[in-house]
Amino acid sequence: MFKPGASLTVKNASSVLGEGLSAIAAGQASIDVSGVTAVDSSAVATLLAWRRAAQARGAALDFGTLPANLQSLADLYGVSPLLNGGVGSAAAPTSATDRHH
Template sequence: MSQVDYQLLKPKGAIVINTVNNLVSEGSVLVKNHHLLVDFSETTEIDSSALAMILQWRRDAEAANKELSFVHVPENLNILAELYGVAFLFK
């Protein structure tokens, strides 16, 4: 079995409508070139714009044939994902 090496992205602070654009760009660049592990352990606030960000990263990862994984997903992000029918993103 081969082991996959991941690039770590650890967003800090709020991921909300006013802050998400730079993070979308940063994650897109990373996931196009690396398998990406996103660690939400230092995220303080999240709104539905975070789901849009994650969906963009998923499209970028699939186009680049890269893996995208998440750890320490905040409960409110899980709830939003359930609400919008995209809970599969975190499974």
């Protein structure tokens, strides 16, 4: 399982993003972010990009329990449902479809 280092900020987001994308392309269904202690908005963007990459492969992606600081940022930006519990893979399109019927 891919596990990024302790920092996921603008300083290293590009390289960490690439590493995670490689893991997803290799078929990994989870990324353990529990050890990430230093975050900024780049961390949220990175997790969302990983989620989109998994969705493009038709796969779910689990991040486990987000560290408190990362959860706070996700809450602030209103994207917690996309990062927690795999919501945003099959559930989001289904609910969007349901609203149009």
